[in-house]
């Protein structure tokens with residue numbers, strides 16, 4: 001019986017980039033049952049909801065979801081619950097995908113792409129472990145209400161609730177410590193415990209879980225300082241673990257340090273290693289349909305899918321090696337093109353990866 | 359009758375850097391009544407509270423506060439409400455300092471100090487307008503409680519409340535628009551309105567206030583994207599307006615883009631232009647007492663004090679020109695030293711600024 005993989009291309013460049021990743025997956029002699037469904041704006045257009053029940057059903061019964069990207073300006077005026085981004089929030093919550101792994105890797109062949117000096121970023125390899133189903137993203141109550149007392153009494157007030165329960169922090173702590181154990185034995189937990197109760201609670205639990213990992217060195221950093229240190233000396237980080245909101249900000253900042261966000265995959269896992277895999281970049285509606293988008297982040301997301309949800313380590317390694325090989329050959333999509341390399345289209349990049357796989 | 363200025367040196371290098379700024383203020387032929395009081399760890403040591411009532415009283419009855427820096431590892435084990443940072447939060451709240459102005463300026467003479475490529479940051483001049491008395495920093499309720507229902511029912515949970523009332527957003531919006539009007543007529547409001555109700559509320563009010571400033575072009579950006587764009591192309595920003603939490607993170611990130619955070623002042627103002635002025639950097643206990651810290655951020659904070667709280671524009675201009683002049687002369691404290699310049703101590707830098715004022 002094959003592994004079920006749901007492919008959700010989404011909007012903008014989503015279908016072009018997932019198409020190349022699917023070609024790569026199919027070329028690997030694995031027994032995969034691949035099914036595609038609409039999500040995001042495309043799903044709203046076709047079925048009046050960004051995450052139609054049939055799409056959610058398919059995702060839930062699959063071993064893994066390969067996700068393209070969602071979003072387009074044209075949906076900006078929809079009520080929030082119908083906007084494309086709600087699909088990704090809905091999938092995370094419904095599938096319990098609490099652990100988001102976001103590598104920020106600077107490929108040596110692309111060192112020039114960074115806006116930072118080469119000596120500051122060359123060899124950069126950070127893993128951000130972001131909690132993905134808790135925090136202020138989903139906390140209740142939230143909304144707009146009337147202020148009950150104090151200086152703004154009687155006014156309207158927008159409000160949200162940030163919170164983390166003990167076991168939510170514990171399980172993401174374990175993901176962080178285990179990742180650190182496989183890498184440099186260093187884990188940096190980022191919070192704002194000088195101001196937030198949620199963060200103080202988070203920090204206390206991190207310290208408690210650390211006792212189970214005497215081989216890993218735990219440090220703590222405030223989120224404002226982390227945002228600074230990522231700019232100053234990013235290579236001082238190895239594995240970072242943080243909450244949903246801070247992780248959203250820091251993982252994007254870290255990704256951009258590489259200058260080649262078109263190369264960066266991500267994985268979002270639940271407790272049974274079911275996962276959703278997507279590139280770190282967005283749907284780029286401005287270049288959609290032109291066959292010029294970079295499919296490598298999605299192809300590398302497919303490699304993460306094989307590694308984490310299917311346990312197909314050898315095949316994941318093969319994909320990653322093939323991507324290295326095409327970079328080595330000097331092939332570049334427009335986003336990472338520079339003088340002295342060869343500019344290729346989305347599908348040509350897919351062709352090249354397929355060839356390098358052999 | 360002179361202007362009352364409260365000087366709160368604080369911890370670490372605080373007393374060394376404020377000393378130089380006070381020398382500069384005294385050299386300007388203004389009628390100033392300068393009084394000093396303890397704050398932070400130093401106040402805790404002397405009076406068992408980081409913000410003793412006498413210090414708060416002095417600050418409140420002054421036209422402006424010149425603040426050094428607070429914090430030291432040795433207070434880390436104190437309960438949160440006695441830690442040095444609480445002094446700064448307490449002053450902001452008690453004095454109603456809702457508008458934090460944080461310039462991120464890269465002085466041409468210090469272009470090499472940045473970890474970013476010169477072409478990405480040369481000429482950088484961003485102003486971040488951060489709301490400073492609302493948001494999740496002070497929102498109630500907050501604490502640790504038992505989860506009432508759902509999958510974590512019965513567990514302990516850390517929680518905080520994010521909120522903004524309508525007039526809180528309006529008044530910081532006006533500060534942002536007015537700053538933009540004096541600069542490039544461009545204002546970027548940063549929020550996370552695709553996820554947070556508070557942010558959607560914030561954005562709606564920004565759009566409403568924008569109608570009073572038809573000459574200013576308002577744009578919106580999600581905070582994760584802002585964290586990326588600051589790394590990718592910081593010069594595309596001019597004035598950014600954002601909430602307390604996002605402003606904390608982004609203003610530090612922006613400051614570090616310059617690589618010379620020892621140069622960056624800040625102002626925190628209330629509705630009557632009473633203000634607290636402090637360097638953007640911390641208390642650096644590791645180099646305290648060595649006469650090597652950079653006093654320029656504090657000296658430039660004194661310039662902001664003259665400009666915003668005392669309306670002494672000409673004298674503020676003189677200080678800023680003097681700082682430019684000493685950089686031009688090649689004088690550098692250790693943090694900004696590079697080959698071909700002359701390394702000077704904290705007090706020598708103060709001497710040089712005084713001399714350049716003449």
Ligand SMILES: CC(C)[C@H](C(=O)O)[C@@H](O)C(=O)O
Nearest residue numbers: 085086088089248552553582
């Ligand atoms: C689209 C948005 C809701 C989402 C988030 O904030 O998590 C995105 O920024 C991400 O990081 O995947």
Ligand SMILES: CC(C)[C@H](C(=O)O)[C@@H](O)C(=O)O
Nearest residue numbers: 194195224443444446447606
């Ligand atoms: C010390 C801390 C409470 C403070 C903050 O978070 O506001 C600091 O980071 C700042 O930006 O002034």
